[in-house]
Amino acid sequence: MKKLLLALPILLLWACSQKDLVKVEGKIDNAAGKVLYFDRLNTSGTEVLDSITLDEEGRFRFKEESTKPDFYLLRLSNGKLITLLAEPNESVLVYSKSENMGKDYIVEGSKGSKLVKELNDKLNETKDKLESIRKDLEEKKNDADYSSISQNLLASYVETLQSQRQFSIDFIMKNATSLSSYMALYQKLDDKTFTLNENGDIQFVKIVASSMKALYPEHDYTKAILSNLEDLEKRLGNLKMSQLIQEKGSNFPDISLPNANGKEVSLSSLQGKFIVLSFWASQDVNSRKQNANLKKVYDKFNKKGLEIYQVSVDQDEKLWTRAIEQDQLNWTNVCDLKTGSVNATRLYNIQQVPANYLLDQKGEIVGKNLFGLALEEKIAQYVK
Template sequence: MKKLLLALPFLLFWACSQKEVAEIEGEIVNANGKVLYLDKLHTSSTELMDSVVIGDNGRFKLEVEVTQPDFYLLRLSNGKLITLLLEPKEDVLMHIKGPEMSKDYIVEGSKGSKLVKQITDTLNNTKAKLASIRKELNEKKSDPNYSSISQNLLAEYVETLQNQRKFSVDFVMKNATSLSSYMALYQKLDDKTFTLNENDDIQYVKIVASSMRALYPEHEYTKAILHNYKTLENNLSNLKIKQLIQEKGASFPDITLPNTKNKEVSLSSFDGKFVILSYWASQDANSRKQNSTLSKIYKKYKNKGLEIYQVSVDQNEDQWKEAIKKDGLKWTNVCELENGSAMAVRNFNVQQIPANYLISRQGEIVGKNLYGLALEEKVADYVK
């Protein structure tokens, strides 16, 4: 009994000294002598946890105390980084094929980190494909067959966006109990555009928030997503109340884009008007021909309640504005030059250029892709 009592303090000390440590080791090609840092990624800041000078053979080893799943950043002094999702006691093995870090690496021993790599790789591939399509659209502008080429490329652009959205939804539904789904919810195609950005997507936020609240009630990411969900719910509720007040029953999503003076204008700002929603490109011959028809119709019916809200898929500001000036377009023209108005194209499932939708005073779509005399006759039916 006396021996047990003497041993007890040592046992207690040993137990208290045991920590939930995750180890990360591996190699980085062509990074000898560089400093590798390991940061903990908080919701609004980062915290340095460990660092190491990479050896002559490219080898490194880092460790960090982990008590629950959390996001971490592996980064070099050149700013290149890899996001990891670590759990207690994981032994993570990594092979990083160069100082570009996130573009080419293998990770084993961490399920969460592999999921993070999956969603990161998919988004990077989507961004690269969208950039390639935008580049080709720009390069082909002088091609005499640009009209048909642009239609095919635009259809491919929309399909790429839809595929990314489908991947994000499927990923969240399959991995709702993993913190990686938190990351999937908030991925962006660009500074302004989330991969999940429709009102109905609040359901996926709710699924992940409920799962995290059950599994990690005190986690900072749980608190963050619960706050975000409440904000989204309030915004959606206010939107529905606004729609009820307006008694609009609109059958289309809204668009808000900057005009030629960089002032944001919404499609919904023309409530109560008969609106031609027109999609075009400054370098597309058929679009320019359609502008002539629109000008004729607008001049005839603008004082009778007709408005035109024209969305350009251009990415060259000078060409866009020059075409507006040359064609004498007097109505609202908007464009998100950074991405060719990608979300406005996607939300209305535009498959060709030029394209149009006709929206009645009551907010109902009453026509689609009408041109020439057919367009003028349809407008005449509703604007009297």
Template sequence: MKKLLFALPLLLLFACNQEPTVKIKGSIKKGEGITLYLDKLHTARVETIDSVKLDKNGEFSFKTKSSQPEFYLLRLSNGKLLTLLTSPDEEVEVNSISTHMNQAYIVSGSTGSAFVKDLNDKLKETKDSLAVIRKELQEKKADPNYSSISQNLLAKYIEVIQDQREFSANFIMKNATSLSSYLALYQKIDDNTYTLNENDDIKYAKVVASSMRALYPEHEYTKAVLANLETMQKSLDNLKIKNLIKEKGANYPNLSLKNTTGKEINLNSLHGKLIVLSFWASQDVNSRKQNITLKKIHAKYKNNGLEIYQVSVDQDAKLWKEAIEKDGLNWINVCDTENGSALAVRNFNVQQIPANYIISKQGDIVGKNLYGLALEEKVAQYIK
């Protein structure tokens, strides 16, 4: 008995000295001769932890100390990679193929890594769907029914983006205690478009920050999201104060897009004027007809405080500029040709082309999707 009692403290001491680890193993098919790296993802850098040259079976095994959830990359020397989110003492198994590393992999033994896969799979589905729609818009430009076709495709485009936003928001609310929510918060549809809107969706940043602060107060990702939240909140507060002082932007989001010469023009810079915010496409027949009405209104009221801020959803800069010149449009014309002005379309919930908003001199939206005589009458009503 004395020997047993003597040994027990030693066992406890030994157990306390064991640092938590994460084991990651699996196989990468068609990976013979390729080097596989295990990288730890920090907020501002990537740290290579280990590496192995894959044999003909593509099998690998890594082990690293880890006392809290961490993001890791499995990265091949051919540039292919996938992201994992591990917790202490997890034994993660990953099976993939070297040519499609992040598209055809199976992960088990790690709830966080499964969440990451769900997020990335959904984002890929969204990007692929948007690419198909953009391609179809390009291919259908010569179609005599392009007007109705483009409206339907644009509505579908917005629907896909909105579906992604709802997925990201719901994911965060369901999995707020997982570090994967950090990833959901900062995913991007393209270089300029987050899945969540910075101002409108700040509540989700607060949820993630609150959860991470409670669970992992010293984690570098917690400090990063708290700092970002503070910046977002200050920006939002400053915007609110600015709007109250200048009485502008009361019920519409700002836009900042480039004109034909590359100069960026803010919609809010037109505060104090009556604004016709017009969305159009150079190859859309109804948009070109609408330009006739806009020219008439602009000529009549431009000296009385009327401004037209026209946003094109074109992705062909040449066609956009040619249409402006041919129609003689001498007001503000802007476009993000890389993305078809997708963010502007999304922020104003545009579901058809052409579309328009009438914004009063006080910054209130006083009309929407008015055409022909109805548009003329609404402008005349508020130009006084």
């Protein structure tokens, strides 16, 4: 009995020493003298766990106690970083080069980290393609056939956005039980644009939230997504209530973009009027011809209740505002110069310009792509 009593504290000590660990090790080339930080990525920000000054070989090794899956960062002092998603008792192996760290790296030993890499690789690919299209639009704006070129480029831009969106949805449905799906929900194309940014996307928040609540009920990320879901449901509820109170009954997606003075103007602010929703480009010959026809119907029907909400796909402010002045467009003209109003064109599936939709006083879409006499005749049916 005495021997057993003596052995018990030793066994307890051994058991207490067997803690769940996340181990991260590897090699960063061309990083001699740089500091490599090992951070935990929390919902409230980053927490530095450890750091090392890399030598010529660039090898590193970190470990951290862990009882749940978490996001971690390998962050160089030059600002480059790699995001990892590690489970307790995983040994993660990472290899990269300092100049391309984050965009070009190898990770092994961690399924979650591989999924994070898959997400980031696709997002980087999409961002690069969108930036390439924007540059092409800028470089070719003085070409004689800019109209057809811009239409093809804009169609490619929309297709790229749709491809990214579908990738995010497919990823979430396939990996709903992984914390990586939390990351997929909140990825951004830029500071303002989420890859999933439609009201209906709340369904994917619900899927991930339900999974995380079941698997990791006490996790900070679970609490964060449940809180976000509650906020989203309230906003949607308030939006629907507001629509019911105002009895708008519209069946069209709303647009809110800045005018030439930088003031945001929404399409819905014109409800109650008969609206021509027009899409155009300042350097497109057909768009400029259509502006002359729009001017004619606007002068004829405006005092009777016609309004025009015109969305430009321009990315050059001077060209856009000069065309507005030259064509004497004295109605609502808006544009997202950064993207060429791509979100608005995507909402209305605009493949080329000029294009238009006609919205009656009840917010019903009553016509599409009507020009010249056909446009005037349709307006005359509703504006008398």
